[in-house]
Amino acid sequence: MKSSTTRKIFALLLLGALCFPTPEARARLPKPIKMGGIVLAIHRDSQTLMFKPAKTKKPFLLDWNQETEFKRNGKTVSPVELKEGTSAIIFYKDIAFHSPLLKQVSWTDSVKGT
Numbered sequence: 001m002k003s004s005t006t007r008k009i010f011a012l013l014l015l016g017a018l019c020f021p022t023p024e025a026r027a028r029l030p031k032p033i034k035m036g037g038i039v040l041a042i043h044r045d046s047q048t049l050m051f052k053p054a055k056t057k058k059p060f061l062l063d064w065n066q067e068t069e070f071k072r073n074g075k076t077v078s079p080v081e082l083k084e085g086t087s088a089i090i091f092y093k094d095i096a097f098h099s100p101l102l103k104q105v106s107w108t109d110s111v112k113g114t
Helices: 004-017
Strands: 035-045 048-053 062-065 069-072 087-095 100-107
Touching: 062 100
Parallel strands: 069 100
Antiparallel strands: 035 048, 035 087, 048 062, 087 100
16 A cells, blocks of 8 residues: 555656756857968858968868858958958857857958058
């Protein structure tokens, strides 16, 4: 008789625990990583960019989306203005399940001296 009472109490506790709402689960993307280097290639149709970091690391591929900012001389511009071979500073988020997501590309036009 003791085991049947214990089972009932256990079942009630389990049922009670399952009925309580769980706190909302929230996931955040990691903070953006800042890196300087050279833009090696841009593919506007697939929205990808090949970037070579300045510190002798291997080039890597980044994806971008409609939220990605392209800034030339501090002003927001279209991705069309970014050219291959441009020295730039990028901010990106490294996401485990696909290529890193580009958040911002910033570059300045070099002023040629006379």
